[in-house]
Amino acid sequence: MTCVDDLEADRKLREEVARTLDGALMICGKRASKPKQDRFRLHMVTWNVATAEPPDNVSSLLRLQSPKTTDLYVIGLQEVKAAPLKFVADLAFEDSWSHLFMNTLAPLGYIKVSSIRMQGLLLLFFSRLEHIPFIRDIQVSYTRTGIYGYWGNKGGVSIRLSFYGHMLCFLNCHLAAHMIYAKVRVEEFEHILGVQAYSSQKCPHILDHKVVFWFGDLNFRIADHGMHFVRTCINNEQFHLLWPKDQLIMMKKETSSLQEFQEGPLDFQPTYKFDLNSDSYDSRVQKTWLGYNGKKRKPAWTDRILWRVKPKASPPPDDDDDDDDDSNEEGLQWMKQQALAKEEEDFPLKITQDAYTSHTEYGISDHKPVVGLFQLELKKMHDTPLVRVCAEGEWSSDFDAVVNYTILQPFPSSAWDWIGLYKVGFKSMTDYVTYTWVKDDQVSLSDELVQVYVSKDEIPLLGGDFLLCYYSSNLQCILGISEPFRIQESKAAIEGGLIADNIDGLDQAMSG
Numbered sequence: 001m002t003c004v005d006d007l008e009a010d011r012k013l014r015e016e017v018a019r020t021l022d023g024a025l026m027i028c029g030k031r032a033s034k035p036k037q038d039r040f041r042l043h044m045v046t047w048n049v050a051t052a053e054p055p056d057n058v059s060s061l062l063r064l065q066s067p068k069t070t071d072l073y074v075i076g077l078q079e080v081k082a083a084p085l086k087f088v089a090d091l092a093f094e095d096s097w098s099h100l101f102m103n104t105l106a107p108l109g110y111i112k113v114s115s116i117r118m119q120g121l122l123l124l125f126f127s128r129l130e131h132i133p134f135i136r137d138i139q140v141s142y143t144r145t146g147i148y149g150y151w152g153n154k155g156g157v158s159i160r161l162s163f164y165g166h167m168l169c170f171l172n173c174h175l176a177a178h179m180i181y182a183k184v185r186v187e188e189f190e191h192i193l194g195v196q197a198y199s200s201q202k203c204p205h206i207l208d209h210k211v212v213f214w215f216g217d218l219n220f221r222i223a224d225h226g227m228h229f230v231r232t233c234i235n236n237e238q239f240h241l242l243w244p245k246d247q248l249i250m251m252k253k254e255t256s257s258l259q260e261f262q263e264g265p266l267d268f269q270p271t272y273k274f275d276l277n278s279d280s281y282d283s284r285v286q287k288t289w290l291g292y293n294g295k296k297r298k299p300a301w302t303d304r305i306l307w308r309v310k311p312k313a314s315p316p317p318d319d320d321d322d323d324d325d326d327s328n329e330e331g332l333q334w335m336k337q338q339a340l341a342k343e344e345e346d347f348p349l350k351i352t353q354d355a356y357t358s359h360t361e362y363g364i365s366d367h368k369p370v371v372g373l374f375q376l377e378l379k380k381m382h383d384t385p386l387v388r389v390c391a392e393g394e395w396s397s398d399f400d401a402v403v404n405y406t407i408l409q410p411f412p413s414s415a416w417d418w419i420g421l422y423k424v425g426f427k428s429m430t431d432y433v434t435y436t437w438v439k440d441d442q443v444s445l446s447d448e449l450v451q452v453y454v455s456k457d458e459i460p461l462l463g464g465d466f467l468l469c470y471y472s473s474n475l476q477c478i479l480g481i482s483e484p485f486r487i488q489e490s491k492a493a494i495e496g497g498l499i500a501d502n503i504d505g506l507d508q509a510m511s512g
Contacts, residue, residue, distance in 0.1 A: 036379065037348075037350075037377050037378065037379055038164075038377070038378060038379070038380060039375055039376070039377050040071040040072065040131075040163075040375070040376045040377075040378070041068060041069065041070045041071050041072070041354075041373070041374070041375060041376075042070075042071065042072045042073075042074065042373070042374040042375070042376055043062065043063065043070045043072070043073050043074070043371070043372075043373055043374075044073075044074045044075075044076075044213065044215060044305055044371065044372040044373075044374065045061060045062075045073075045074070045075045045076065045369055045370070045371055046076045046077075046078075046172070046215045046216050046217070046303050046304070046305055046369065046370050047075075047076075047077055047078070047303070047362075047365070047367065047368075047369035047370070048077075048078040048079050048174070048217040048272075048302070048303060048365060048366075048367035049077055049078070049079055049080060049097070049364065049365050049367075050079050050364075050365035050366055050367065051079055051080070051081040051082075051120075052081075052364040052365050053081075053096055053364075054096055054097050054100040054364075055362060055364055058100060058101065058104055059104070060359060060361060061359050061362065061369055061371065062101075062104065062105070063371075063373075064104075064108070069128075070128075071127065071128050071131060072125070072126065072127050072128075072131070072163075073101075073105065073110060073124075073125075073126040073127075074123075074124070074125055074126075074159075074170050074213065075101055075122075075123070075124040075126075076121075076122070076123050076124075076170075076172030076215055076216050077097055077120075077121070077122040077123075077124075077172075078120060078121055078122075078172075078174040078216055078217040079120045079174070079217075079365075080095060080097055080117075080120045080121070080122045081120070082119045082120045082153075095117070095122065097122060098112070098115060098122070098124060101124055101126070102427040102428060103427070105126050106425055106426065106427040107425055109128055109129050109425075110126045110127065110128055110129075111126065111127055111128075111129055111132055111426065111427065111428060111429070112124060112125070112126055112427060112428035112429070113125045113126065113127050113132065113135055113138065113161075113428075113429065113477075114138050114140060114159050114161070115140075115159075116140040116141075116142060116157045116158070116159060117157070118142040118144070118155060118157050119153055120153060120174070121142070121155065121156070121157045121172060121173075121174055121216075122157075122172075123140075123157045123158070123159055123170065123172040125159050125161070125170065129481065131163070131164075132469075132477075132478050132481060133385035133386070133387075133478060133479055133480055133481055134163065134164045134165075134380070134382065134383075134385070135161055135162070135163055135477060136161065136162045136475055136477050136479075137160070137161055137162040137167070137200065137475065137477075138159070138160070138161045138475075138476050138477050139159075139160050139161075139198045139199065139200070139476070140157070140158065140159050140160075141157070141158050141160075141196045141197065141198060142155065142156065142157045142158070142196075143155045143156050143157075143191070143192045143195055143196055145175070145176070145188045145191065145192070146174075146176075153174075154174050154175060154176060154188070155173070155174065155188075155192065156171055156172065156173040156174075156189075156192040156196070156216070157171075157172050158170060158171045158172070158196055158206065160198055160200075160203065160206075160209060163376075164378065164380040164381055164382065164383070165347060165380065165381025165382055166210050166211070166347070166349050166378055166381070167202070167203045167208075167209040167210045167211075168209060168210065168211050168212075168213075169203075169206050169209040169211070169212045169213070170212075170213045170215075171192070171196075171206060171212065171213065171214045171215070171216075172215060172216045173188075173189065173192065173214065173215070173216040173217075173218060174216055174217045174219075175188050175189065175216075175217070175218050175219045176188060176219060177219050178219075178221075179221045179223070179298075181219075182220060182221070182223075182247040182250075182251060183251075185218065185219055185220060185247075185251075186251055186255055186257070186258065189214075189218075189257070189258075190257050192206075193205070193206050193207060193257065207308075207310070208310075209310065210309070210310050210349055211307060211308070211309055211310070211349065211351060211376075212261075212307065212308045212310075213305065213306070213307045214261060214305075214306045214307070214308070215304060215305040215306065215370075215372070216303070216304070217302050217303055217367065218248060218302060218303070218304050219302050220246065220247040220248035220251070220300070220301070220302065220304070221247050221298065221300040221302070222242055222245050222246055222247070222270070222298060222299070222300050222301075223245045223246075223247055223250065224245050225242065225245055225298075227296065227298050230242060230270075230298055230299055231281065231299065234269050234270065234281075234299060237269075239266055239267060239268070239269070242266075242270075243266060246266070246300075246301060248263075248301075248304065260308045260311060261306040261307065261308045262306060262307055262308065262309075263304065263305070263306045263307075263356075264305075264353045264356035264372070265356070266301050266356075267356070267357075268356070268357045268358045268370075269299070269358065269360070270299035270300050270301045270302075271300075271301060271302060271303045271358050271367055271368040271369075271370055272297065272299065272300050272301075272302040272303065272366065272367050272368075273297035273299065273300075273366045273367070274363070274365075274366050274367070274368065275366070276363060276364070276365070276366060277363040277364070278363055279360055279363075281297075281299050282296045282297045282299075282366075283296075284296055302367065303358075303367055303368070303369070303370040304370065305356065305370060305372035307351060307353075307374070309349070309351055346379075347378070347379045347380075347381050348378065348379055349376065349377070349378040349379075350376075350377040350378070351374055351375070351376060351377075352374065352375040352377065353372060353373065353374050353375075354373040354374065354375055355371065355372070355373040356370075356371075356372050356373075357370070357371055358370050358371070359371060382409075384408060384409070385408065385479060385480045385481070386407070386408055386409050386411050386472075386479040386480065387405055387406065387407060387408060387470040387479045387480030388405065388406045388408055388480055389403065389404070389405040389406075389419060389468050389469070389470045389480045389481070389482045390403075390404050390405075390468070390482045390483065390485075391403060391404075391466075391468060391482060391485045392404050392451065394488065395459060395463075395466075395485065395486075395487045395488065396456075396459065396463060396487060396488040396489065396490055396491070397456050397457075397459040397460065397461050397463075397487075397490040397493070398456060398490050398491055398492050399456050400453050400454065400455055400456050401453065401454045401456070401459060402443065402451050402452070402453055402454075403419050403436065403451065403452050403453070403454060403468055404449055404450070404451055405419065405438070405449075405450050405452070405470055405480065406448055406449055406450070407450075411472065411474075411475065411479065412472075412474045412475070413438075413472070413474070414472070414473045414474050415437070415439045415440075416437075416473035417437075417438045417439070417470070417471065417472055417473055417474075418435045418436060418437050418438060418470075418471050418473075419435060419436050419438060419452065419468055419469065419470050419471070420432035420433075420434070420435040420468070420469045420471060421433045421434050421435065421454065421458075421459075421466055421467075421468060422466060422467045422468070422469055423464060423465070423466055423467075424464075424465040424466060424467060424484050426467070429469075429471070429477075429478060432469075433458075433460060433466070434454065434458035434459070435471075436452050436453065436454050437452070438450070438452055438470070441453050441454075459487060460487060461489070461490045461493050462489055462490075463486065463487040463488050463489045463490075464486075464487055465484050465485070465486055465487075466484070466485060466486075466487055467481055467482055467483075467484055467485075468481070468482040468485075469481050469482075
């Protein structure tokens with residue numbers, strides 16, 4: 001590199017080099033002060049399962065062999081079997097699909113954070129354990145649209161939450177079927193956006209969230225083209241020739257509520273309608289009206305994943321009448337939007353889609369599942385949990401145990417808050433072994449540290465590896481998780497010969 005002092009003979013050249021160096025240093029300074037961004041991988045699945053029972057294995061669907069670690073899984077299903085007796089049982093004991101995904105993901109360190117079921121619509125949200133204390137403000141909602149809104153065979157279910165301070169909403173929909181009802185599908189979607197609400201001043205409605213993911217069996221079809229042309233395009237993998245007549249793409253051009261939603265290119269074959277256990281599209285043979293077997297369904301991309309990033313605020317329109325109430329209201333609204341825009345500048349979030357495809361190897365339904373892989377790049381609004389919790393001393397069922405916890409940041413605590421004892425590898429927030437109330441069971445209290453006890457009668461005889469989680473009843477989420485610790489086998493039970501096969505079986509049943 002040339003030293004500036006070596007350029008004394010050429011004053012202009014020296015000044016130019018100095019300006020260049022100043023500019024370079026300024027750029028470096030801006031880059032150094034730029035907020036640190038963290039990246040998280042989101043794996044989304046939508047699948048109309050057509051009332052079928054789940055397959056034995058969903059490793060491929062969840063891409064469990066990928067070298068890249070997934071942070072969040074969001075799984076939306078439609079047409080989960082909802083016979084009245086089965087539906088009641090599922091509400092009490094979890095449905096077979098939820099069990100499958102929990103049993104698959106829990107051994108890999110994923111917890112079911114939230115779920116919502118409305119008849120055949122099921123939405124599941126999973127997270128890696130390390131993110132759990134930073135997933136807050138969890139709420140769910142649902143809207144019926146099928147059969148005049150009385151039966152939940154169509155509609156939408158949603159989970160909204162704060163992820164490191166960024167408000168996200170996931171909306172799983174099953175909209176009206178058949179070719180002629182494209183406008184009805186849009187009306188149903190707009191109705192769902194209008195009526196679903198959450199108890200939050202900041203984000204009371206779906207579109208108030210920083211990012212919205214809209215997905216499901218949206219039932220949009222391929223218009224105009226005949227069956228032969230559609231299948232020829234599919235066989236030749238010329239999918240782009242079908243895009244101009246895809247009803248969702250067409251409706252986006254004329255419907256403002258759809259235009260802010262983005263979707264990756266449909267570079268995979270249409271996901272509906274297939275013969276069961278096959279890669280062949282609907283092959284039913286036409287019969288006379290006396291032996292009617294139904295019209296063949298034209299292939300279509302009914303199963304979709306879209307997303308929307310909240311747009312930046314626009315200034316209110318100019319108005320000469322400063323006393324006008326409407327003008328004042330618009331001004332206040334704009335100021336609120338500006339405050340949110342400042343928050344967005346300080347804590348940005350960027351969405352990138354890494355993959356959008358279907359998994360044709362699954363044949364239990366006439367729909368193929370669709371997967372969307374996303375990268376969330378964001379600056380965390382908070383990176384320390386609200387509560388620190390840990391186990392005090394050695395634990396076994398021979399004596400009462402003590403839990404230490406410290407409130408690190410203020411939050412709306414409640415007498416109904418509790419600390420749960422979970423086995424390492426637990427499946428969901430409700431999968432605790434036992435719990436202790438943070439108010440009723442206090443044994444010691446100081447400005448910094450609170451101690452509560454766990455009765456020895458509640459501690460597993462056989463011990464094992466466990467965690468402690470502080471659960472907030474007001475916030476409906478876990479605010480702090482301890483490091484794993486070991487509970488020792490009960491010495492008294494061993495010496496007394498009380499640990500027998502029946503206790504082994506009980507312990508296995510609890511862990512399963």
